[in-house]
Amino acid sequence: MSKLDSKIPEGPIKDKWTTYKDKIDLVNPANKRHIDVIVVGTGLAGGSAAATLAELGYNVKAFCYQDSPRRAHSIAAQGGINAAKNYQGDGDSVYRLFYDTVKGGDYRSREANVHRLSEVSANIIDQCVAQGVPFAREYGGLLDNRSFGGVLVSRTFYAKGQTGQQLLLGAYSAMNRQIARGKIEMFNRHEMLDVVIVDGKARGIIARNLVTGEIERHSAHAVVIASGGYGNVYFLSTNAMGSNVTASWKIHKKGAYFANPCYTQIHPTCIPRSGDYQSKLTLMSESLRNDGRIWVPKNMDDVHAIRAGKLKPTEIAEENRDYYLERRYPAFGNLVPRDVASRAAKERCDAGYGVNETGEAVYLDFRSAIERYGSEQAKLKGLVNASKEEITSLGENVVEAKYGNLFQMYEKIVDENPYKTPMMIYPATHYTMGGVWVDYNLMTTIPGCYAIGEANFSDHGANRLGASALMQGLADGYFVLPYTIGNYLSDDIRTGKISTDTAEFEEAEKNVTDRINQFVNNKGTKSVDYFHKRLGKVMWDKVGMSRNTKGLKEAIEEIQSIREEFWKDVLVPGSADGMNTELEKAGRVADFLELGELFAKDALDRNESCGGHFREESVELDGEQKGEAKRDDENYAYVSAWEYTGEPKDAILHKEELEFNDIELKQRSYK
Amino acid sequence: MNLKLKIWRQKDAEDKGKMVAYNVTDISEHMSFLEMLDVLNEQLVNSGEEPVAFDHDCREGICGMCSLYINGEAHGPDRGVTTCQLHMRMFNDGDTIFIEPFRAKAFPVIKDLVVDRSAFDRIQQSGGYISVNTSGNTQDANAIPIPKADADEAMDAATCIGCGACVATCKNSSAMLFVGAKVSQYALLPQGKVEAKDRVMNMVNQMDKEGFGNCTNTGACEVECPKGISLTNIARMNREYFSASVTED
Numbered sequence: 006m007s008k009l010d011s012k013i014p015e016g017p018i019k020d021k022w023t024t025y026k027d028k029i030d031l032v033n034p035a036n037k038r039h040i041d042v043i044v045v046g047t048g049l050a051g052g053s054a055a056a057t058l059a060e061l062g063y064n065v066k067a068f069c070y071q072d073s074p075r076r077a078h079s080i081a082a083q084g085g086i087n088a089a090k091n092y093q094g095d096g097d098s099v100y101r102l103f104y105d106t107v108k109g110g111d112y113r114s115r116e117a118n119v120h121r122l123s124e125v126s127a128n129i130i131d132q133c134v135a136q137g138v139p140f141a142r143e144y145g146g147l148l149d150n151r152s153f154g155g156v157l158v159s160r161t162f163y164a165k166g167q168t169g170q171q172l173l174l175g176a177y178s179a180m181n182r183q184i185a186r187g188k189i190e191m192f193n194r195h196e197m198l199d200v201v202i203v204d205g206k207a208r209g210i211i212a213r214n215l216v217t218g219e220i221e222r223h224s225a226h227a228v229v230i231a232s233g234g235y236g237n238v239y240f241l242s243t244n245a246m247g248s249n250v251t252a253s254w255k256i257h258k259k260g261a262y263f264a265n266p267c268y269t270q271i272h273p274t275c276i277p278r279s280g281d282y283q284s285k286l287t288l289m290s291e292s293l294r295n296d297g298r299i300w301v302p303k304n305m306d307d308v309h310a311i312r313a314g315k316l317k318p319t320e321i322a323e324e325n326r327d328y329y330l331e332r333r334y335p336a337f338g339n340l341v342p343r344d345v346a347s348r349a350a351k352e353r354c355d356a357g358y359g360v361n362e363t364g365e366a367v368y369l370d371f372r373s374a375i376e377r378y379g380s381e382q383a384k385l386k387g388l389v390n391a392s393k394e395e396i397t398s399l400g401e402n403v404v405e406a407k408y409g410n411l412f413q414m415y416e417k418i419v420d421e422n423p424y425k426t427p428m429m430i431y432p433a434t435h436y437t438m439g440g441v442w443v444d445y446n447l448m449t450t451i452p453g454c455y456a457i458g459e460a461n462f463s464d465h466g467a468n469r470l471g472a473s474a475l476m477q478g479l480a481d482g483y484f485v486l487p488y489t490i491g492n493y494l495s496d497d498i499r500t501g502k503i504s505t506d507t508a509e510f511e512e513a514e515k516n517v518t519d520r521i522n523q524f525v526n527n528k529g530t531k532s533v534d535y536f537h538k539r540l541g542k543v544m545w546d547k548v549g550m551s552r553n554t555k556g557l558k559e560a561i562e563e564i565q566s567i568r569e570e571f572w573k574d575v576l577v578p579g580s581a582d583g584m585n586t587e588l589e590k591a592g593r594v595a596d597f598l599e600l601g602e603l604f605a606k607d608a609l610d611r612n613e614s615c616g617g618h619f620r621e622e623s624v625e626l627d628g629e630q631k632g633e634a635k636r637d638d639e640n641y642a643y644v645s646a647w648e649y650t651g652e653p654k655d656a657i658l659h660k661e662e663l664e665f666n667d668i669e670l671k672q673r674s675y676k
Numbered sequence: 677m678n679l680k681l682k683i684w685r686q687k688d689a690e691d692k693g694k695m696v697a698y699n700v701t702d703i704s705e706h707m708s709f710l711e712m713l714d715v716l717n718e719q720l721v722n723s724g725e726e727p728v729a730f731d732h733d734c735r736e737g738i739c740g741m742c743s744l745y746i747n748g749e750a751h752g753p754d755r756g757v758t759t760c761q762l763h764m765r766m767f768n769d770g771d772t773i774f775i776e777p778f779r780a781k782a783f784p785v786i787k788d789l790v791v792d793r794s795a796f797d798r799i800q801q802s803g804g805y806i807s808v809n810t811s812g813n814t815q816d817a818n819a820i821p822i823p824k825a826d827a828d829e830a831m832d833a834a835t836c837i838g839c840g841a842c843v844a845t846c847k848n849s850s851a852m853l854f855v856g857a858k859v860s861q862y863a864l865l866p867q868g869k870v871e872a873k874d875r876v877m878n879m880v881n882q883m884d885k886e887g888f889g890n891c892t893n894t895g896a897c898e899v900e901c902p903k904g905i906s907l908t909n910i911a912r913m914n915r916e917y918f919s920a921s922v923t924e925d
Contacts, residue, residue: 057810072731073797075838076739092818125812134817135808137867139831146821164831170738171834178805185801193794216786245733279706284714285735414737417754417761420706483810532721534714579726583688584787586729587721 009262009646009659012444013117018667019099022121025445026488030495037062039501040494041225043210045197045252047074049169049475050458051231052176053482059183061487063494066223067180068192068212070247070589075177078233078245079478082169083290084153085161086475088126093150097158099123104668105156106473109342110438110466111616111636112670113268115644115663117445118463125484126476130162132483136175140164153471154291154342161472166290166410172475176482195221196589197252198517200228200259200454203509207256207454211510211517215589218582220518222510224503226494227453229486230256234437234459236269238597238604239549240541242434243275243288249593250600253441253460261449262646262659264462265439266600267608270469270617271550272435273346276418277366286433287418289369289411291471294339296374296404297428299350300326301358301367311360318360318368318427329353337675344468344617344634345675347432351550354431361429370427375400432550436474438465438617439607442646442661446489447481450646453493457481462644467616521581524591529574533590536571540564540594540601548605553621557609561602561654568598602653607645610658613637629676638670677703677769681716683728684776686785693785695774705765709752710735710742712764713775729788735760737902740837743844744789745776750841750900758839758902778844782851782887793840795886796854802882803875804858806867826864833860835903842897842905848889853897855883856909863916873920880917 014021032040040063044055047069055067069077091097103123107114130148134140140162141149150159164171183189194215201209201224209224235250236242257263274289302308303325310316330349331338341349350367353359360366379400383391391399401424405412412423419429441449441456443463448455458478465473543563547556571594579585614623614634623635644661678701686693700716707715710732717727733741742759746752752762767773775789783791808814834857842853859876862868868875891910898907 053810060809071733071739071741072793073838075797076733076741078734078739081734081736081738090817128812130817131814132808132810132812135806135814135867137806137830137862137865139827139834139861139865140817141831142822142824142827144824146823146827147818164834167738167835170837171831174834178800179808179810181797181801182805182807184797191797193797243736245739246735247733280704282704282707282711282715284708284711287736413756414761417757417763418708420763420765484812487810532718534718576721576724578721578724584729584790585726587727 009450009661010444011115011661012446013115014445018116018120021117022124029488029492032491032495032498034062036498038064040064040497041066041503042227042229042490043223043225044068044229044231045210046077046231046233046458046460047180048077048079048231048233048458049173049176049478050460050482051229052077052173052180053479054229054231054457054486055189056176056179056183057483057487058490059186059188065183065189066192066225067189068195068197070194070196070215072193074180074191074193075174077173078248079173079475080170081245082475083166083288084292085151085163085168085472086129086172086479087153087160087470087472088130088162088476089123089160090127090130092148093159095158097160101158102126102160106464106470107466107668108673109468109470111468111673112466112638112642112665113265113615113663114466115463116665116667121485122464122477122480125480128484129476129479133172133175136178138164138171138175151292154294154340156470169475172479176479198255198592199513200256200451201509201513202259202451203503203507206452208503209505209510211513213517216584218585220514222505222514224505224510226497226500226503227455227490229455229457229490230441230460231457231482232460234440235597235600236434236437238540238601239434239544240537241278241283241286241545243272243286246285249596251593251596253456254596254600256441256449256451256454258649260451261454261456262442262648263440263603264442264644264646265467265607266604266647267548267611267618268438268467268616269434270343270436270438271347271432273343273350273432274369274430275433276415277361277429277431278363287414288433288435289415289428289430291343293369293408293411294346296407297339297369297371298328298373299330299339299346299367299369300328301353301360303327305357308358308360312362327353327358334675341675342468343471344619348550348619350432365431366429367431368427369430371404371423372427375404375424378403436469438462438467438469442644446492447486448489448493455486455490457486467618520592521588524575524577524588525579525581527575527577529576531574531576533575533577533587533594536567536575537590537594537597539567540598543567544601544604548608551619551621552608554609557605560605561609564598564602564605565654568602571595571598599653603647603656606653606656607647610645611641613641615641630672630674636672677705677764677767679703679767679770680772682772682774683789685728685788688787689784703764705763707764708735708760709746709762709764710760729790731790732760737761738837740839743778743791743839743841745778745844747774750778750845751902755899756902756904758837778840780843780849780888782849783840783843793838795888796838796840796851798886799851799855799879799882800858803871803878806862807871820866822865830861830864833857833864833905833909836905837903839902841900841902843888845896845900846889847894847896848892850891850897851883851888852891852910852913853901853905853907855879856913857905859913859916860909863912872916873923876913876916876920880913
């Protein structure tokens, strides 16, 4: 257990970070020139870290599997980024952002890390504006804010529906400046396939050049993993096609503990699956729930008629609709948090009320909003006897101004006009709160190996609030890691260049090469996707939105047998020399097949419901909260950190007990 | 629907390459174009052949990784979309579809439909940034009010996803819409003014060095741009470039 030292600084929570910064060891600028740092992944966390470390004077080598660092999947984040600026004067503060984040995470995050995140949040906005990120502004020229789910203030900064894109391009531009100076050496189309440990410390990586197929050795004094989340273990998710767990999993296998793998966020408003050929799911921003009402038909006859194409949703009378969120949660209605909204949609669809062919879709209806806005506009314009058509048209204009790009995106994909007929939505895997275990320094249990952004576990507990992922990625990369890594590297000023011509690099390279050869020589009969889809189905059915002991035990066995079959029968055409996209996928799916099992094992261990993790055995049995998730603070207020010992089934659980000194633990109620 | 595909296959950068015919059957109109290619690739893999390599990642029209020249159009026949957002309902049963990589001297083919767009990165590295270090002590974000109209216009320019459709569709393989968008974003914001002259000179020089052609104002780039980046950005870049050239120290 000695390894699990969270290294939280002493003192009152509001002083911890300041005191820490005052006391750590620094590396002088002349010495930084002799220190190399590897950063794997160039999203918000990796991009901002690489740029900042290079500005400080370290020699950075950055790696991404895409053709440019600008493509990392942070780019797809729509809604915004939180910061405790209190520009709106609505009572926001560092403490309130801290409190909301801990509560939103269902009291399963580490207080000290979350407080630090809140403290640096305001700096992020200053930094991004200085970089030229074009945030939305009000007519007075000052920055605009909007509100997101689970909070009572407006603290979200945004750039249309493309906030992630603009922030990532900001980090990318900062990287470009350092690439031009020669302080960052950029390796596009490269994938990290192992970490190299020398004398117990992370000293480099083995990477594959995805264009030439060459296996390369890269050394450094520290290795930073910023490779994002593992949502693609479900096959279908809102992640990019290439998003993978490989970098995190490789360090896990070399000694980094993996924390809370079962904490996954299933986002309630995504476009439903339309067929087996589907390759990914598309998210529709949470902001739509401000104006959309979610419902399914009350009568099963109507459901059948809709599926058979004999009835249109617009023809169903008001009294025959079940606005189930408004019914179950009158206080929050359609604006309950993501985990609650997702489970409620699943409950209705499991009961048979799903409204599309697959039975996995509910309606998100803007008719009420269109009518309400239309009447308001008619009044404002002085139209006394406005016709129904006029009102509708006025209302549609308002809705278009608010959500136009989302409606257009929906129409392009589904080929239905959401102004005229309700959208169909269904939950989909979106974000993983779990990840590599890190201490307060963001260092993993491997000395010199760090994990930042979605790849680590620390800040979001069991459920992440909207607009907090961007905040955490940039906080880690711009403002936290550059300090904490210096404390470690200050011991390395006399080390000198790390040689790659050593037994450790030799062995790591050999393992990588052997595995690649195994894939291309296997000559099985089934494609990589065949196995990935099967894994995804087990994960979704048994380790998805709702989990129970029986299902989880079955899942573990099924994943083991899929994995066995995979290694026997996978077919990877082509060779290892040169670009081979099937080979890339094979390596990633092999790692998902191991992670999936640990994921289920973790979910089985945690016999409580918290945030995105819902155990059917742990629900409120009576009272006002009957049927709702029941957290068990007495037995489960800990972080599960798993140690790899050979097979996922043999992983050893280490517990980091969570202490809440500044926030009182309460049940979340949205009734 | 059943379709005939004619796809560019090229083993690597040195290979000469050729069009190869394939058939796919039972394609649903709800599929995206790339999902149709997934079906073809699954078919190829199952018969032990190498699948067609193509670039793609987010599959929601924002990462800019997907490309493809489909029936002679960058990102295919629909407007305002990337290839990953193009749906098969834009095609008819029995159609023959020609699929080629983005073609430009500055975008050499790596394999099949995958091209090397790192020239775009190098242009950005030559000046597509504001020189500000990360400190946590920059001035407050609201210290300089920016008129909403300027901020909105900068945002419109900044939405460029760097896919290269503008280059692929231009008869001169010009990158001026791409470069113009970045120059404009910073030219419209007070933060970008300090380095404006150097930026535009360096970026344009790098663009020329990479082998992109010149602009002859045909406007094809604006038509094919999945993000609707306007030609105005090219005009603004030309203005910036001209004024920088005549006032240079």
